[in-house]
Amino acid sequence: MIELVIGGARSGKSAFAERRADASGLRVVYVATAQARDTEMERRVAHHRARRPAAWRSIEAPLRLAETLRGLATPDTCLLVDCLTLWLSNLFFAGAAARQAEAGEAIACPLLAAETQDLLDALPALPGRIILVANEVGWGIVPMHPVSRLFADEQGRLNQRVAAVSDRVTLVAAGLPLELKSSD
Numbered sequence: 720m721i722e723l724v725i726g727g728a729r730s731g732k733s734a735f736a737e738r739r740a741d742a743s744g745l746r747v748v749y750v751a752t753a754q755a756r757d758t759e760m761e762r763r764v765a766h767h768r769a770r771r772p773a774a775w776r777s778i779e780a781p782l783r784l785a786e787t788l789r790g791l792a793t794p795d796t797c798l799l800v801d802c803l804t805l806w807l808s809n810l811f812f813a814g815a816a817a818r819q820a821e822a823g824e825a826i827a828c829p830l831l832a833a834e835t836q837d838l839l840d841a842l843p844a845l846p847g848r849i850i851l852v853a854n855e856v857g858w859g860i861v862p863m864h865p866v867s868r869l870f871a872d873e874q875g876r877l878n879q880r881v882a883a884v885s886d887r888v889t890l891v892a893a894g895l896p897l898e899l900k901s902s903d
Contacts (some may be wrong), residue, residue: 720848720902722887723887725855725878731894733801734769736852740775743848745797747775750788752806754781767801781809782830785837792845801882803853807874810834811866820869835877853878855890 722739726732736804740747749771755761771777782807791798811817814830842849857875862868873883882888888900 720887721842721885722848722850722889723878723881723885724850724889724891725857725882726891727858730891731792732852732854732891734770734894735889735890735891735896736799736801736850737770740797740799740848740850741772743797745795745799745848747772747799747884748791749775749777750784750798751777751779751789752781752784752800752802752809754805754809768770781806782813782834784834788838788845788849789841792847792849794846796846797848797850798845799852801852803851803877804874805833807831807877808870811870811873816869816873817866820886823865825831826869831848831873835880839880839884840871842881851885853881 722736724732724736724739740749750782751764751766751767753760755764768777778787778791780800784800788798788800810828810831814828816826816828816831819826819828839846854874855878862871882900885901887898890897890899
């Protein structure tokens with residue numbers, strides 16, 4: 720089963736996804752995509768770590784997410800990926816997308832294209848339960864900066880594509896879940 724949990728910043732989406740994973744009755748592996756490159760991000764990561772049960776295994780996967788999931792997925796495991804938004808950001812800056820957008824060039828980023836397609840190809844074939852967390856970034860104004868505009872576009876496209884292969888999609892706002900899609 721694949722579930723996508725989306726919401727805005729500080730909406731409660733990660734806590735909701737963690738409760739879902741804990742209630743699954745399966746062994747939980749937390750797949751973190753964040754890279755703590757500054758003090759503020761270090762605090763965010765520490766906050767998430769402190770909230771997780773000690774029995775959960777944690778793996779960092781800042782770039783090669785599909786490869787990591789393939790290596791971890793088993794029928795008796797719940798993989799909790801937090802979050803697709805940070806993973807996409809990592810791809811943007813590890814590849815050429817951010818530089819190309821900044822320069823006003825057409826975007827041709829093989830790393831971004833290959834990794835997102837690899838994830839979409841991998842998800843339906845994975846055994847066990849997969850819970851993916853992502854930000855909903857498309858409800859605000861159109862960003863002024865070209866990199867931010869491109870990122871918002873790509874995040875929206877990724878959310879749509881992951882939602883299409885998901886069995887369940889839940890929107891979390893103000894800590895409250897709203898089920899958008901369910902195969903139950």
